[in-house]
Amino acid sequence: MSKNIEKDKWEKNLEEVKMELNNCQKSLHNKLSCQPNGVYCESFFDCELRKKYVLAVYESMNKGSGGGFEF
Template sequence: MDNNTDIVIDEWQIKLDQKLLELKECQKNESLESCNPCDKFFDCDLRNKYVLAVYASMNKGSNGGFEF
């Protein structure tokens, strides 16, 4: 057995991390701590893409449903 530690890069986590950085940058630019007080909360393309990235990272892109 190989004693080297393999690093598995999760493409879904990378995409999620990128969207989170974009979202945090927007919040910083708008001087907000979160998206909640933003006027564009329900119509924000960036926030919607982040939410989709969260779901994709949870199901690894399989487009399956979630059971909580």
């Protein structure tokens, strides 16, 4: 029996931001990643969209409970 689990707001946000990032990689930079084969996109360290994606990943992991990147 398969459960249909509704995504929470953090998972939905992550999907949206990931789609934005993937569209940027493909359409603007013709790349599959921000770091293909060890060669960074020229905007890698200053890219606001990439920073937004990293934050969305973190927030989807901690569900908005705050804290730092402690593993």
